[in-house]
Amino acid sequence: MTNKTLSRFVTFAQSSYNSCAGELIIPRMTEQELISIRVVFFAKARELAAVSSITLPIPSCTTPHAALNNSVLPRFPALKPLIDHIILAVNQSYVSEPTRYLQEGDELALIPPISGG
Amino acid sequence: MNGDSNPSINASDVERYSRQLLIPQFGPSGQQKLEKSRVLVVGLGGLGCPAALYLAGAGVGTIGLVDRPNDVVEKSNLHRQLAHSEARIGTNKVASAAIAIQMLNSNVAIEKHESFEPKNAVQLASSYNLVLDCTDNVASRYLVSDACAVTKTPLLSGSAIGTDGQLTFYCKTADSPCYRCIFPKPPPSSCVGSCDSAGVLGPVPGVIGTLQALEAIKFLSCMNLTEDLDRRMLLFDGSTCTFRTVKIRSRVNGCDMCGESSQLEIPAFDYEGFARGGKSIDKKALDVPSHCRITPEEFAEIRRSGSSYKLIDVRPSQEFDMCHLDEAESWPLKSMEQSAGMDRIAEGTGRLIIVCRRGNASQTALRHFLDAGRTNVCDVIGGLQAWHQVIDNNFPLY
Numbered sequence: 001m002t003n004k005t006l007s008r009f010v011t012f013a014q015s016s017y018n019s020c021a022g023e024l025i026i027p028r029m030t031e032q033e034l035i036s037i038r039v040v041f042f043a044k045a046r047e048l049a050a051v052s053s054i055t056l057p058i059p060s061c062t063t064p065h066a067a068l069n070n071s072v073l074p075r076f077p078a079l080k081p082l083i084d085h086i087i088l089a090v091n092q093s094y095v096s097e098p099t100r101y102l103q104e105g106d107e108l109a110l111i112p113p114i115s116g117g
Numbered sequence: 118m119n120g121d122s123n124p125s126i127n128a129s130d131v132e133r134y135s136r137q138l139l140i141p142q143f144g145p146s147g148q149q150k151l152e153k154s155r156v157l158v159v160g161l162g163g164l165g166c167p168a169a170l171y172l173a174g175a176g177v178g179t180i181g182l183v184d185r186p187n188d189v190v191e192k193s194n195l196h197r198q199l200a201h202s203e204a205r206i207g208t209n210k211v212a213s214a215a216i217a218i219q220m221l222n223s224n225v226a227i228e229k230h231e232s233f234e235p236k237n238a239v240q241l242a243s244s245y246n247l248v249l250d251c252t253d254n255v256a257s258r259y260l261v262s263d264a265c266a267v268t269k270t271p272l273l274s275g276s277a278i279g280t281d282g283q284l285t286f287y288c289k290t291a292d293s294p295c296y297r298c299i300f301p302k303p304p305p306s307s308c309v310g311s312c313d314s315a316g317v318l319g320p321v322p323g324v325i326g327t328l329q330a331l332e333a334i335k336f337l338s339c340m341n342l343t344e345d346l347d348r349r350m351l352l353f354d355g356s357t358c359t360f361r362t363v364k365i366r367s368r369v370n371g372c373d374m375c376g377e378s379s380q381l382e383i384p385a386f387d388y389e390g391f392a393r394g395g396k397s398i399d400k401k402a403l404d405v406p407s408h409c410r411i412t413p414e415e416f417a418e419i420r421r422s423g424s425s426y427k428l429i430d431v432r433p434s435q436e437f438d439m440c441h442l443d444e445a446e447s448w449p450l451k452s453m454e455q456s457a458g459m460d461r462i463a464e465g466t467g468r469l470i471i472v473c474r475r476g477n478a479s480q481t482a483l484r485h486f487l488d489a490g491r492t493n494v495c496d497v498i499g500g501l502q503a504w505h506q507v508i509d510n511n512f513p514l515y
């Protein structure tokens with residue numbers, strides 16, 4: 001790693017440390033900055049949302065599950081009956097527990113089961 | 118093969134399988150492994166047809182075939198279920214697929230099974246090296262997965278509807294998830310269309326079923342490729358012709374089926390009830406008085422008598438455009454249930470007859486009319502499907 005990229009990395013790590021205090025706690029909704037994520041809908045979720053993907057501003061320090069419940073669902077209430085039955089994936093990887101915060105530019109995918117054949 | 122001749126592949130087979138024998142990672146040893154393999158294909162529809170045909174073409178030794186006992190080839194299957202044929206409409210799907218496989222490759226031993234049910238699922242799964250889930254409904258998907266989880270039989274699970282498809286491996290290794298690990302609760306029925314109700318473009322299950330066969334051939338021939346669909350799910354969006362894969366989770370310790378403290382007894386489990394568990398149809402909505410329902414024969418009599426009535430067809434508009442009775446007026450249930458529609462319901466007093474595809478949506482609509490205080494309204498039992506069966510077989514069945 002060159003000095004330049006290292007210093008950029010350190011700056012980034014510090015800024016995310018500062019804004020999220022390192023711990024997985026419920027952030028105060030005031031003094032929050034927004035980040036934007038990409039939300040991608042598959043199969044029935046695409047049909048119910050009537051869109052295949054959107055860019056969505058969410059508060060920083062938001063877990064994937066919180067983003068789903070607090071940002072995606074209010075915008076697409078038709079997804080409600082499906083929400084407990086989907087695979088939630090961040091950047092093409094399944095997330096089972098809310099153990100991380102979404103970062104700027106992350107892709108959140110909603111993948112419901114298909115049963116036809 | 119680099120000048121080697123392999124004594125256990127006979128000359129005729131070398132010719133038949135030459136194009137795949139030329140693939141370095143496959144070769145004669147892959148062919149021999151395929152010939153010793155036993156694969157069970159559950160469901161001989163849009164996925165099972167291409168999957169079974171490609172497996173047969175490749176020379177899988179034994180192919181087991183199973184579908185619902187009463188599932189016969191219908192005209193509406195032929196746009197996607199290409200192992201069947203016009204001449205075999207009305208034939209049991211297992212029998213029809215067996216004929217197609219035999220015609221393609223008579224080397225293949227075919228085992229025809231009458232049903233895949235909770236009482237025989239475990240025994241069936243345990244006698245195969247690999248199971249392909251090519252079924253078309255939620256209950257069967259849980260049953261196939263449970264049987265594979267308990268017998269530790271690798272399961273390649275494909276699915277398709279509309280223009281979307283999915284494919285993944287379940288139960289491949291001790292760390293692999295089963296279907297319940299990924300989808301512990303079945304989705305409500307309103308969120309799971311079937312190809313019968315929601316439609317499907319034929320090549321979409323064709324793509325997924327074909328990839329199912331490809332993954333099966335690679336697995337059974339032990340091709341040492343670095344990555345397969347274990348803990349990865351392939352997503353196919355046919356509307357944009359896009360493939361993606363997502364990493365999915367490993368086995369869940371607390372899984373109802375493959376978890377350490379699982380007590381699920383497959384033969385005693387009510388799969389149909391479980392699949393209906395999330396059912397969103399309001400029970401009360403379907404609770405319509407029987408005197409408000411008429412048979413297709415009674416409706417035919419009303420039509421003949423020349424008495425006045427208004428026929429309301431509550432199917433979605435594209436189904437209405439496909440076919441409808443001449444006097445019918447289109448009023449899709451969906452728009453009826455919007456507030457403007459609910460206002461209109463209370464209007465008028467003349468006789469109303471409601472019809473839909475199968476006699477379910479018409480009951481929901483009937484309930485709305487009754488709740489709005491309308492009298493002199495009824496629906497047709499069995500809908501247009503029953504109309505086709507009992508009154509007019511020229512009316513399209515779909």
Ligand SMILES: [Zn+2]
Binds near residue numbers: 296297376
């Ligand atoms: Zn499991």
